[in-house]
Amino acid sequence: xxxxxxxxxxxxxxxxxxxxxxxxxxxxxxxxxxxxxxxxxxxxxxxxxxxxxxxxxxxxxxxxxxxxxxxxxxxxxxxxxxxxxxxxxxxxxxxxxxxxxxxxxxxxxxxxxxxxxxxxxxxxxxxxxxxxxxxxxxxxxxxxxxxxxxxxxxxxxxxxxxxxxxxxxxxxxxxxxxxxxxxxxxxxxxxxxxxxxxxxxxxxxxxxxxxxxxxxxxxxxxxxxxxxxxxxxxxxxxxxxxxxxxxxxxxxxxxxxxxxxxxxxxxxxxxxxxxxxxxxxxxxxxxxxxxxxxxxxxxxxxxxxxxxxxxxxxxxxxxxxxxxxxxxxxxxxxxxxxxxxxxxxxxxxxxxxxxxxxxxxxxxxxxxxxxxxxxxxxxxxxx
Numbered sequence: 001x002x003x004x005x006x007x008x009x010x011x012x013x014x015x016x017x018x019x020x021x022x023x024x025x026x027x028x029x030x031x032x033x034x035x036x037x038x039x040x041x042x043x044x045x046x047x048x049x050x051x052x053x054x055x056x057x058x059x060x061x062x063x064x065x066x067x068x069x070x071x072x073x074x075x076x077x078x079x080x081x082x083x084x085x086x087x088x089x090x091x092x093x094x095x096x097x098x099x100x101x102x103x104x105x106x107x108x109x110x111x112x113x114x115x116x117x118x119x120x121x122x123x124x125x126x127x128x129x130x131x132x133x134x135x136x137x138x139x140x141x142x143x144x145x146x147x148x149x150x151x152x153x154x155x156x157x158x159x160x161x162x163x164x165x166x167x168x169x170x171x172x173x174x175x176x177x178x179x180x181x182x183x184x185x186x187x188x189x190x191x192x193x194x195x196x197x198x199x200x201x202x203x204x205x206x207x208x209x210x211x212x213x214x215x216x217x218x219x220x221x222x223x224x225x226x227x228x229x230x231x232x233x234x235x236x237x238x239x240x241x242x243x244x245x246x247x248x249x250x251x252x253x254x255x256x257x258x259x260x261x262x263x264x265x266x267x268x269x270x271x272x273x274x275x276x277x278x279x280x281x282x283x284x285x286x287x288x289x290x291x292x293x294x295x296x297x298x299x300x301x302x303x304x305x306x307x308x309x310x311x312x313x314x315x316x317x318x319x320x321x322x323x324x325x326x327x328x329x330x331x332x333x334x335x336x337x338x339x340x341x342x343x344x345x346x347x348x349x350x351x352x353x354x355x356x357x358x359x360x361x362x363x364x365x366x367x368x369x370x371x372x373x374x375x376x377x378x379x380x381x382x383x
Contacts, residue, residue, distance in 0.1 A: 003051055005035065005044045020044035022051075061164050063115065064108035067155045071096040077158055087255040091242060099151040107152075112159050117169045120152065124174070142174035149173065180358075182320035183330040188313070197312040203305050205277055206290040206297065209235075210324065212270045214331035214348045216240060217303075217324050221296045222247045225278050226285040229263075233271055237262050237349065241296050251349055262349045332359040 008021045020038040024031055038044040069075040071093050081087065088096070106123065107115055124145045128138070140148075149171045156168045184192065189211070198204040210220040218240035227236045238261045239248045254260030266274075274289070283289055288296045306324045310317065328348070335344045341353035341360075350356045 003048045005041070005048055008032070008034075022048055061112065061159075061162075062109050063112055063155065064104045066112065066159045066162060066164060067100050067104060067108075070100055070155065070158060080161075085258070087257050089248065089250065089255055091244075095147070096151050096154075099148055100155075102148065103152055103155065112156065112165055115169075117171055120149070120169075120171065124148065142176055143178075145174045146176075179321050181323050181326040181329050182317075183326060183333050184315070184322070188315050189330070191313040191315060192309060194313070197309040199305060199308075201277065202290055202292070203297075203302075203309075205274060206302070207306060207309070207324070207327065208270060209266075209274060211327040211331055212267055213237075213264050214328050214335070216252065216328060217299060218242065219251070221288075221290065221299070221302065223289050224286055225283050225289055228266075228271070228274070230271070230275070233266055233268060234263050235266050237264065241299075243299070245296070247296075253349075253351055260349060262346065264347045329359050332356060336360045 003022045003024045005020060005022045007018045010017050010019050020035045020041065020043070021032060022035055022044070023033075035044045035047045038047055070077045071088075072078065073093070078093075124140075127140055127145070153168060153171055156165065159165045160168055193204070193208055193211070195201065195204045198207070206220060209215065209223065210217070213235050215223075215237070219237055222239055222241040223235075227238065228234075229236060237251060238259060239250060240252065241247050248254075250256055250259035251261065277283075278289060290297050292298070292301065303324060310322055315322065332344060332348055335347065336356070341356045344350075345353050345356040348356070348359075350359075
């Protein structure tokens, strides 16, 4: 880019002053700017030379030059995110740094302008991790690939901010391979929630609350007595237990600065059972309600107990996927019978109604019941 210096007249408190400036063409548009702190032509020329040097450096930057300090605490990238209100949870920062390392190991020495969407997608499709004993390869999940693309897109955003490139590639997402959890029918719910189907009262109430509040498993595991607002029959969801056993002070997609706290109403009968259980077991305000050996229930333990309860209740899963998360799917589906998606999204903590719609599952048995009243009319079609 060609820069040209000149002197321009400015007014400061009715006084004319001459300032060194420069102009250049950005496409067909002429841009004029002041040479900051330049008091002489020599200083202005030196400033222009530095600009030209910076442009040359930018044109030769490779991906690792842009991404090297991203997601590092104290870096310009992180400080800028904080000032724009886009803070991240510590676990997300750590995971993003791992992706930066993976991305740099393959693309680090490549010019950003040469990294096309096709090259990236082809690379991820052919991605192989390790060779199995039978000669086949283990590959990353599509969920991992989507996270990889998300961090790579953030690198391109940073490059745009630095002026290295002007556009961010639009990377498509990989289809998630995991089967969605299935829901339970009314009869199955009533069969499941009997104390005798669970090892103890703790597990019975744990899953009962998970269902009646539409909670994620990590949220249920991290419930403390202080989260219940008895005067409103409401449960405050203000954190969850992470996979490493640490409880956060914010919800999924939240941060310490923007915790995404939400509230949900609890049926009177269920709330009474929970409070009675807390009083009986001397559970204080800051104590976790659902514990085993003095610690919050482990995810794997809860999943195993749920599977056993399903079997004891005589519920046949068949090809259905019945897991603890099925309780959340069931809750959303049943709440949508009476409430609009916008309200349900607020209750369960979805960032959009499209996610709430994703959780809403049709149930054949209940669907048929809803139209039984039309049976007589159907029989009269030919009469």
